[in-house]
Amino acid sequence: MPRLLLRLEGLALFILASWAFAFTGTSWWLYAILFFSPDLSFAGYLAGPRFGAVAYNALHSTLGPALLAGLGLLLESPILLGIAAVWAAHIGFDRMLGYGLKYASGFKDTHLGRIGRQAAGA
Template sequence: MPRLLLRLEGLALFILATWAFAYTDTSWWLYAALFFSPDLSFAGYLAGPRIGALAYNALHSTLGPALLAGLGLFLDHSMLLGIAAIWAAHIGFDRMLGYGLKYASGFNDTHLGRIGRQAAGA
């Protein structure tokens, strides 16, 4: 049951962040162009699982978009708010699919449980 709730939270974040993006009057082309950009953090795994998990988690924690949204609100800057919404939507999308924050033991070990082919046997 907790995994289902966490996935539903991800769905809610994805929907609400995308909805919030619509209020920024920022181009939907930017949304499309940046939606998967946090996944560039996968490159960190080229330096090993510890660095990979650190890079992935840095770009897949809601702390980053929350701070960026706060800055956007403080500066009354719609582009910052739009980017924060895109970033949060991506995180929600990943959580909805079951991709959680990574442990240094390997990419497939997440806070939402094991992912990948071996997940069923774990």
């Protein structure tokens, strides 16, 4: 049941962040271009699982988009708010699919449980 709730939380974040993006007046092309950009952090795994987990988690924690959204509100910047919304939508999308923050033990070990074929009930 907790795993289902966490995935539903991810779905809610994805929907709400995408909806918030619409209010920024920013081009949907930007949304499309930036949506998967946090996944560039996968490249960190080339330096090993510990560094990969740090890089992945830095771009897949809601702290980053929350801080960027705060800055966007402070500066009254629609572009910063739009980027924050896309970033948050990506995180929600990943969580909805069961991808969580990574542990240094390996890419498949996440805070939502183990991912992949050997994961039971994921």
